[in-house]
Amino acid sequence: MKLKDLAKTIRSKDAGVDHITFDIIFDDYNNYEQVKKANTINREFIGELYKVPQEMITDFCYFDPAHAIKFTIQRDEPSGSPGDSDIYGCQQYAPLLDIELDI
Amino acid sequence: MKQVIIHSSNGHLGYAPTKEKSFYEGAKKMPDFYIADSGSADIGPRYLGQDVCSSPRSWQKHDLRLMLLAAREQKVPMIIGSAGDQGTNKSVDMYVELIKEIAQEEKLDNFKLAYFYSEIPKEELLSRLKKGEIIKGLGSARKNLTEDDINQTDKVVAVMGVHPYIEALENGADVIIGGRSSDTCVYAAAAIWKGMPEATSYFAGKALECSSFCAEPYGAKETVIGYVREKSVVVEAMSDFQKCTPASIAGHSMYERSNPFEEIFPGGRIDLTECNYQQISEKATEVTGIKYIEDNLTFKLEGSGKVGERRVIVVGVRDPLVIEQLDEAISWARSEVKKFYGSQKIKYKLYFHVYGKNALMKERESTNNNPHEVAVVVEAICDDKQLAHEIALMGGRGIFYARTSKVKGTAGTASVLFAEVLKAEPAYKWTMNHIMTEPDWKKISHLNYLDI
Numbered sequence: 001m002k003l004k005d006l007a008k009t010i011r012s013k014d015a016g017v018d019h020i021t022f023d024i025i026f027d028d029y030n031n032y033e034q035v036k037k038a039n040t041i042n043r044e045f046i047g048e049l050y051k052v053p054q055e056m057i058t059d060f061c062y063f064d065p066a067h068a069i070k071f072t073i074q075r076d077e078p079s080g081s082p083g084d085s086d087i088y089g090c091q092q093y094a095p096l097l098d099i100e101l102d103i
Numbered sequence: 104m105k106q107v108i109i110h111s112s113n114g115h116l117g118y119a120p121t122k123e124k125s126f127y128e129g130a131k132k133m134p135d136f137y138i139a140d141s142g143s144a145d146i147g148p149r150y151l152g153q154d155v156c157s158s159p160r161s162w163q164k165h166d167l168r169l170m171l172l173a174a175r176e177q178k179v180p181m182i183i184g185s186a187g188d189q190g191t192n193k194s195v196d197m198y199v200e201l202i203k204e205i206a207q208e209e210k211l212d213n214f215k216l217a218y219f220y221s222e223i224p225k226e227e228l229l230s231r232l233k234k235g236e237i238i239k240g241l242g243s244a245r246k247n248l249t250e251d252d253i254n255q256t257d258k259v260v261a262v263m264g265v266h267p268y269i270e271a272l273e274n275g276a277d278v279i280i281g282g283r284s285s286d287t288c289v290y291a292a293a294a295i296w297k298g299m300p301e302a303t304s305y306f307a308g309k310a311l312e313c314s315s316f317c318a319e320p321y322g323a324k325e326t327v328i329g330y331v332r333e334k335s336v337v338v339e340a341m342s343d344f345q346k347c348t349p350a351s352i353a354g355h356s357m358y359e360r361s362n363p364f365e366e367i368f369p370g371g372r373i374d375l376t377e378c379n380y381q382q383i384s385e386k387a388t389e390v391t392g393i394k395y396i397e398d399n400l401t402f403k404l405e406g407s408g409k410v411g412e413r414r415v416i417v418v419g420v421r422d423p424l425v426i427e428q429l430d431e432a433i434s435w436a437r438s439e440v441k442k443f444y445g446s447q448k449i450k451y452k453l454y455f456h457v458y459g460k461n462a463l464m465k466e467r468e469s470t471n472n473n474p475h476e477v478a479v480v481v482e483a484i485c486d487d488k489q490l491a492h493e494i495a496l497m498g499g500r501g502i503f504y505a506r507t508s509k510v511k512g513t514a515g516t517a518s519v520l521f522a523e524v525l526k527a528e529p530a531y532k533w534t535m536n537h538i539m540t541e542p543d544w545k546k547i548s549h550l551n552y553l554d555i
Contacts, residue, residue, distance in 0.1 A: 009354075014145050015361040017405075017533045018244035023357050027350065050467050058243065059361045065380060066353035072361035074244050078533035080147030082410050082484045083454040087147045091463045 003041075004097040006031045012092040017078045019058060020089035024069040024096060032067035034103050041099065046071055049095050107294040107304075107331040110134035110173075113166055113324055114313030116141035116183065117158030121166045122324045125315075125342035129326035130173045132341075136293040137174040139166070140286035140312050141198075142185020144405055144533075145359070151189040152257045152407030152531035158188055160201075167198065168205045171278065175211050182268060182279045182289055190260055190283025192220045198280045199553070206555050214278060216553045217271035221261045221282030223404065223547065228253050231539075241403060241536045248537050252406070256534040259406035264369030266544045268292030274552065282548065283405065285368045286312035294331040302395035305373045307331045309366045310338050310352060310390070317355035318345040318386075339387035347388045349380030369544070371397045400542050406535025411452070411484040413527040414491040416499035417520040418479040425516045426473050428507040429457065432516070433479070436501020440494055451494050452484040479517070484530045495524050 004010065008027040015021035024041070026032035035041065043060045047053065052073055059072040080087045110129045113121045116139040146157045156163070167183070174181035187194025199218050206214070229250060231238065238248035253259075260283035269292050271279045281289065290308035295301060307329040310317050315325035318340035325342035338347045356375060357363040364376050374394040383389045420426055433455045440453055459477035461468035479502055483495035502517040510516060541547060 013359050015359055016241065017144055017148070017536050018242060019361055021357075021359065021361050023354070025350075025354055049469075051469075052467070055243075061363070063353070063357060063363045065378065066350060066357055066363070068354065068357060068363075070357050070361075070363055074242075078148070078244075078536065079145070080149065081532045082413070082452050082530045083482065085456050085462050085465075085480075088145055092467075094464070095467075095469060 001101050001103050002097065003099040003101060006035065006101065006103065010093050010096050012089055014079050014089040015072055019072050019074050020092055021070065021072040022093055022096065026067040029067055031103070035069070035101060036062050038101060038103065040101055041069055043071070105333060107136070107297045107299050108132055108134040109290055109293060109307060109311060109329040109331065110137045110326060111139065111290065111311035111314045111329060112137070112170065112326040113139045114316055115143050116166045117156070117163035117188065118143070119324055120162050121169055122326070122342065123169065125326040126169055128341040129328050130177070132328050133177060134328065135179055135297065137170045137179065137181045138290050138293060138311070139170060140184045140289050142188050142190045142283060142286070146188060148407035148531040148533045149528060151191065151260065151405060152409055153528070154191050154193050154258060156187045156194065163187070163198070164201050164205065167201050171202060171205050172209060174278070175214060180272060180277055180279065180293070182281070182293060184281040184284035184286060184289030186280050186282065190221055190281070191258060192222050192282065195220055195280055195282050202278060202280065203555055214555055215276050216278045216280070216555050217274065217276035217550050218280040218553070219263070219267045219271070219282055219548045219550045221263045221284065221548050223259050223261050225253050225256060225259065228259065238404070238537050238539050241538055245536055248535065252534050255408040256406040257408045259404055259535055261539065261547050262369070262403040262405065263544070263548055264288045264402070265292035265295055267548055267550055269296045271550055272296045274550070276552065287366055288368050290329070299331045300333060300395070301371070302373060302393040303331050303334065303336050305366065305368065305395065306390060306393040307336045309373070310336065310355060313355065313358065315340065315342065315345060316358060317352050318347045319351040320345065335389050335391045336393070337383065337387050337389045339384070346386040348382055349388050352388050352390060353380055369402050370400050371395060399540060400544065401538045401540045402547065404535050404537045404539050406533070407531050408534040410530045410532050411486050412488045412491040413530040414483050414495040415525045415527050416481045416495045417525070418481060418499045418502050418517045419476070419520060420479065420502070420517045421476050422512050422516060423473065423475060424509045424511060425505065425507060426477055428509065429460070429477065431507050432502050432505035435505055436498050439501045440497050443497065444490070444494055449485065449490060451490065453494060453498055454482040455498065456480040456482065492524050
């Protein structure tokens with residue numbers, strides 16, 4: 001199944017001016033548990049999906065109280081710098097939508 | 104039961120108008136305070152750097168009026184943090200003027216207004232560095248502050264904590280207008296002043312600071328009410344279509360933060376690892392298990408500086424063969440610019456944003472299909488306006504005249520929108536995102552009082 005059919009919310013947003021944080025939020029606790037157990041989505045996976053070295057992934061966690069996966073990537077340049085086309089960091093999540101999960 | 108009731112109507116006052124129906128529903132709860140944060144660092148560096156607002160004055164006045172009238176009628180304090188989107192001195196002055204205007208228009212009875220600034224003069228930072236003080240970068244993305252960083256900065260503000268707000272309330276202020284402040288602290292200060300523990304006060308601030316973003320379904324600018332108690336915080340949605348649920352409150356803890364388990368502010372932090380979230384009524388959730396940890400007094404410094412003048416040209420391409428070879432065309436355009444301007448040793452920056460291919464994600468984009476149409480937004484930055492204009496123009500025309508191997512449309516391989524270079528505001532950069540240690544907050548900021 002694709003992640004977009006399992007998760008209720010998939011979003012990205014600046015977390016301060018130097019980082020973009022990603023949230024994948026499930027409203028079905030079972031879905032969250034199964035995805036967590038499968039461990040398909042982890043630091044290494046995100047590093048490859050976003051073509052980003054591990055040291056640029058500053059945080060990664062499964063946040064149980066919100067049934068959510070959360071990770072944060074350091075920006076190459078601070079938000080709103082010359083050449084930045086996504087000041088809010090809110091349009092970086094599309095690659096997450098079609099992640100295939102064996103569920 | 105001992106509790107402090109806080110009315111939160113807007114997560115960023117002025118950015119979009121407050122929704123009135125839920126505002127008045129919230130007022131019926133007879134809150135002890137009307138509080139709103141009016142700033143954000145998400146809007147880009149230019150507003151701080153240029154000292155301008157991103158929110159229209161009429162929207163700011165609309166929201167301030169709603170709060171002022173309700174607060175004065177119920178005779179409870181009104182608190183606004185980070186005035187005017189960026190919390191500069193000029194923005195604080197503007198909000199003070201707006202309050203005076205509204206008070207006069209509505210013929211309000213006298214009240215006491217307190218305001219404080221949080222800008223830091225560059226000389227102050229330079230002198231601290233000279234004395235050997237280390238001002239650390241926030242996170243791994245930044246190195247320690249250098250003289251160079253300060254010289255590149257046009258404006259810097261310190262993000263204040265609860266202290267100026269508590270002092271103003273101590274001195275009987277009815278309305279408080281704050282410079283740049285931690286949004287959590289603008290709310291926490293009220294509860295702490297009333298005697299609530301730090302743990303629940305700061306958590307309430309964290310939950311309330313984006314108003315209805317902590318409720319579901321999604322809807323901004325609606326009012327939520329926070330009940331701050333000794334051992335718990337209850338958050339209740341006031342709009343008819345929303346409710347605060349354990350998932351929505353926990354979900355909000357993650358919003359805009361890299362670490363959902365803690366919230367850091369001047370003087371300490373709260374630890375949310377052991378939090379418990381319970382739905383206690385249809386629209387309200389109670390949170391317990393918050394821990395407060397005291398720390399040294401440190402302040403985040405936000406600084407922005409101008410990089411150069413910006414000019415933009417939008418070039419449309421519909422020929423699929425050119426689109427296939429767009430990288431080649433752009434390379435050619437870049438090299439033309441470099442030959443002409445690079446040789447004159449002119450410093451410039453040139454960007455090609457290709458909408459339809461990878462404008463949003465750039466090198467991180469994995470989708471490789473060629474669309475049938477693209478817009479190439481050419482962005483040129485240079486100290487000189489005329490040069491920025493010429494460089495943008497040459498970049499755009501470079502695509503128009505592109506020499507690629509499969510040219511069919513020999514009258515022009517791209518179409519320039521409006522046939523002109525568009526003027527944009529100057530380009531800025533966040534030059535500072537650092538932490539300064541200062542045990543005495545009064546060295547950064549002080550309160551002023553006015554009788555209105």
